Amino acid sequence: MTQRMAFALPLCLVLAGCGGILTRHGPLDPALAVFISPDAVALAGVRMDQLRATPIYRKLAEENRLPRFDQFRSEDIHDMLLSNDGKNVLAAAHGTFTAKPPDGFSASEYKGYTLYVKDGREVIAFIDKRTALAGSAASVRAAIDQYKSGGRGAPRDLMARAQALPAHAQIWAVVAGWRGLAPDQLREMGNLSNVDRMLRSVEDASLTVDLRTGARAAVTGDCRTEADARNLADSLRGLAALARMGVQRNQPNLQRALNGIQVTQEGRVVRVNADIAEDLAEKLVR
Numbered sequence: 001m002t003q004r005m006a007f008a009l010p011l012c013l014v015l016a017g018c019g020g021i022l023t024r025h026g027p028l029d030p031a032l033a034v035f036i037s038p039d040a041v042a043l044a045g046v047r048m049d050q051l052r053a054t055p056i057y058r059k060l061a062e063e064n065r066l067p068r069f070d071q072f073r074s075e076d077i078h079d080m081l082l083s084n085d086g087k088n089v090l091a092a093a094h095g096t097f098t099a100k101p102p103d104g105f106s107a108s109e110y111k112g113y114t115l116y117v118k119d120g121r122e123v124i125a126f127i128d129k130r131t132a133l134a135g136s137a138a139s140v141r142a143a144i145d146q147y148k149s150g151g152r153g154a155p156r157d158l159m160a161r162a163q164a165l166p167a168h169a170q171i172w173a174v175v176a177g178w179r180g181l182a183p184d185q186l187r188e189m190g191n192l193s194n195v196d197r198m199l200r201s202v203e204d205a206s207l208t209v210d211l212r213t214g215a216r217a218a219v220t221g222d223c224r225t226e227a228d229a230r231n232l233a234d235s236l237r238g239l240a241a242l243a244r245m246g247v248q249r250n251q252p253n254l255q256r257a258l259n260g261i262q263v264t265q266e267g268r269v270v271r272v273n274a275d276i277a278e279d280l281a282e283k284l285v286r
Contacts, residue, residue, distance in 0.1 A: 026165045027172045027208075032081040032092045035133065035143040036154035039085040043162055044173035044207075046080045048095075051170040054211040056281055088139035093132050110141055111148065161206055171209035177202070198235050201228035202270075214278040221270045233265035236272060256280055 028045055036043065051057050077095040084090075105116035105124065115137070116124040123140040125133045127147065133140050146153055161174040205221040223229040244258045261274045 026163045027167050027169045028162045029079040029081065029094055031131070032079065032094060033154055033159070034147050034150075034152075035081070035090065035092045036083050036159075037085045037090070037142055037146060038153035038155060040083045040155055040158060041086050041177065042084040042173065042175045043158060044082040045171070047170050048077045048079060050168070051211065054170065055213075055278065056211045056215065059282060085139075088136045088142075090133060090135040090139040090143050092143065093134070094130055095132070097126055097129060097132050111144055113144055115140065157204070161204060165206060165208055166210075168212070169208035169210055170212075171207075173207040175205045177204065198232055201232055211281075215274070215276040215281045217274040219272040223268045223270060226268050229265050229268045229270050233263050233270045236263045236270070253280055
């Protein structure tokens with residue numbers, strides 16, 4: 001699982017001070033928090049059990065339009081956590097797994113755990129029948145080390161931000177600062193590289209998505225200065241206006257969805273909210 005693939009799910013994630021590691025606060029599964037690296041700068045999660053209960057998910061499932069996992073059936077996964085330390089992405093999942101080598105993977109051992117490796121890069125490890133890890137060899141080994149050491153090294157500020165998110169969010173993310181993309185990535189983005197420059201003014205950010213009734217998404221960014229926040233809010237409003245202008249007249253549903261996006265700024269904080277009614281959300285996924 002590459003970094004780009006892992007965070008293609010929503011854009012670039014709880015326990016204050018990591019004190020109550022077995023108590024659930026916010027949407028993050030505390031049993032998965034033990035695998036988070038002390039160097040983590042972003043976390044993202046999908047509460048699969050809750051997501052499967054939403055009308056949008058059920059509709060997409062009926063039409064076989066959901067993404068497929070090579071290693072697991074989606075129904076095997078109850079909760080998923082993605083963590084990024086700036087170099088590697090680790091996926092940790094809770095569910096019901098059978099510890100057997102997936103097709104195309106070879107087995108090796110690491111500190112008492114069997115690692116299943118494909119092409120020398122992708123690695124899967126089953127910690128027990130309910131917990132699985134996937135990612136690069138470096139990220140999986142580091143997660144096992146973290147787990148064996150007691151799993152209390154996750155960054156406090158990142159965990160506190162995740163703890164503050166609403167627990168009912170089926171999809172969520174928290175980021176501690178945007179370090180910017182590499183020069184080669186910026187060249188690939190072309191004019192979209194302006195987005196990278198905008199995000200550099202953000203110190204911390206969070207995302208939640210709730211699909212229980214329609215689609216509601218909320219993004220909050222804490223900027224370094226109030227001036228940065230004003231510039232970011234103005235830029236986001238401009239992007240939203242351009243998106244609305246680019247929608248064809250024969251796409252009224254998409255126009256309605258874009259009209260539901262609101263950008264507000266208060267002090268150093270910028271908020272982006274999108275609220276799509278259930279009937280419109282169903283039309284958009286057809």
